[in-house]
Amino acid sequence: MSDIDIKRISYLAKLKLPPEKEEFYSNSLKDIIKWVDNLKKVDTSKTEPLHNVTEKTVSIRNDEVSKSNSVDDILRNAPERAQNFFKVPKVVE
């Protein structure tokens, strides 16, 4: 197992770990990854990955228009809104 770059992983997960907690998470992650490492010894050369246990086909429904989720309903939960939009800080200069 290679070293875990906790800064990179947290960046990918869009988390900003406080510096005093980096070691805590880094050690915890190392322990868990070491613990799950036993899977590497299983021979799966002839095994296909399993995505959906029941492996049934998706059922098809009729394409009928229905009314749900009005703009006002959705925006009621928004931390900040402006007219019919979610409001965020300026993204383009």
Add this chain to the structure above:
Amino acid sequence: MKNSISQIKKALIEKKISVGELYDEYLAKAKSGNSNSFNLVIDRENNISSINDSQNRYDNGNPLPLDGIPLGIKDLFCTKGIRTTASSKILSNFIPNYESFVTQQLLNDGSIFIGKNNCDEFAMGSSNETSYFGPVINPWKNKNTQKDNLVPGGSSGGSAAAVAEGSCVASMGTDTGGSIRQPASLCGIVGLKPTFGSCSRWGIVAFASSLDQAGPLTNCVEDAAYVLNSINKHDFNDSTSSNHQREDYLIDINNSFEKKIKIGIPSDYLEDVSDDISNQIDNTKKALSKHGIEFVDVKFKTTEYALSTYYILAPAEASSNLARYDGIRYGFREDGESLDDIYLNSRTKGFGDEVTRRILIGTYVLSAGYYDAYYRQAQKVRRLIKNDFQRILNKVDFILTPTTPNEAFKIGDKLDPISMYKNDIYTVPTSLAGLPGISIPSGLSKNGLPLGVQFIGNYFEEKSLLQLAALAEKELSFNE
């Protein structure tokens, strides 16, 4: 003994109690309890039209299957107009504008929601200690250490504690790796995880979508059948919802089996277990042998890989599912100067330690260079685990295991995540295979705490699984 759904319905039909009085009785318990099993309780005024409608149906002689029954709902199900938090800070102000499929079925059948049950944050935990709203306290006490507060198990810990303390008749939970069965066992009640694909996931806050499944926590097996009859339906809004024909789970539940039944006991599950745990299996075996049920020894080849597989797949799916919490569209926002700062600040401040840990694990096993070694390998091993179960279920009708490796432990006792994860050793393999499992109370430990056994059945065979559980329950039932 607590009243079952059929006993309560009988009392309502015979007018020994009104729907309103029934509601008040449970509401008073929910409000006065100190187990912290509810994140939110719903006052009578806010349910008054449901209560009146239900009473009218009783008065007119045509009550619905769950009419007037006060239910708890794990705070992971979206409930229209009622705050739904997943016990997380990041959803602490979220009010859904729609009803989950499962809770809608329960409402359609006349039940009344008494409140939202506390749970582990985003259902990630086995002790209900990761909740943003604080831990839930198990109503049971260790007779040798009466003062200690014990965990109810998790993640549906609030649901289990609420049913055990009698502040709701039954509660809806969810199970990803044992989150219905393990707390049911530690609180001395019944917990059913149906086959993956039975009950729609639509409107349930997602944790690990290939594993999450809704199911009831109840006082008795018959109550579980009542709830399952309501919630087990095909739903177009969940692409993994199965469209097979459902049965009536109540009819014949108390009948004896027509054919000879064979149950497998995996000897590899019972290596190194305490006397308390092995006694549960011995007692169950003895009780059911009287009914002509045969027990055989079976041996799995994949047990040692189940937890590793689960702790790769579940965090991987969680890290992807929880990417939606960004502080922009709903939920908690922590301000920042840029858009990116809002994402980072909201997520960092909004998620607790265990959720953060699992997002990090998931992100790591999905990241470039590690995907094949961890995630893809775990998906392949998952197939081997499923095949292993199918091999065993070709030889036997059911599998009997302990539900948990230990009784309820003290709040704050297990700080190391791996020892916490090992709580689910008997429930995780079933979840990975997608099979149905039910935990029923089987006896008390030396410390006077409840323990349970788990019966595992074949895909979509909940009917015979409930029939077996009802038979075992009659033999094993114990009073508080």
